[in-house]
Amino acid sequence: MRYEELADLPCSITRPLVLLGDRWTLLVLKEAFAGVRRFNAFRSHLGIPRSRLQDRLTRLVEHGVLARRPAEDGEHPEYRLTRKGHDLYPVLMAIRDWGDSHMAPDGPPVHYRHTGCDGEAHVKLECDACGTRLSAHDVTPQAGPGLR
Incomplete structure (x- = not known):
């Protein structure tokens, strides 16, 4: 293919x-x-x-x-x-989070700060129904309407 x-x-x-x-x-x-x-x-x-x-x-x-x-x-x-482009921001931030965790031995080269409070921005995966934080072990893929 x-x-x-x-x-x-x-x-x-x-x-x-x-x-x-x-x-x-x-x-x-x-x-x-x-x-x-x-x-x-x-x-x-x-x-x-x-x-x-x-x-x-x-x-x-x-x-x-x-x-x-x-x-x-x-x-x-x-x-x-x-708007479609802006929706990709969490994707880049997820890559950045992974890079900071696994490929930055001296710590993050750049801090991405929340302008409103100076906290650090991170991507979190959570359930949209109950708000529980999730990992790959907590998620089960199931067929959706777009699957032919």
């Missing part, structure tokens, strides 16, 4: 991986959340080849994660996160 064909599988983990499953796409999103909006800024922050960056930005726009808009100064277009 080709990588692109994975998008047709009825799996809500596999489908997004077709779009998000390479390091450059996630790094572009990380920069977008940090306020980067212009092609050359993405390029200088990431050191990514032009063609690869253009490919990733085009795919993110095609999938509605980013919107390409004229800049207010009219000079160069900007790439802005859409």
Whole structure:
């Protein structure tokens, strides 16, 4: 099976991986959340080849994660996160939590602080019915309406 064909599988983990499953796409999103909006800024922050960056930005726009808009100064277009894009923030924060726990021997390189109280932001998996904190041992996948 080709990588692109994975998008047709009825799996809500596999489908997004077709779009998000390479390091450059996630790094572009990380920069977008940090306020980067212009092609050359993405390029200088990431050191990514032009063609690869253009490919990733085009795919993110095609999938509605980013919107390409004229800049207010009219000079160069900007790439802005859409609502769909903003919904990916917990995904990046979950990766960051895992990285801080397992790949940061000297401690977190960056603290993500809640602006309102200066507490640290973390992703938590919990039951939407009772609020219990969950791990993989507490969850049982069951067929949903989208499974053919």
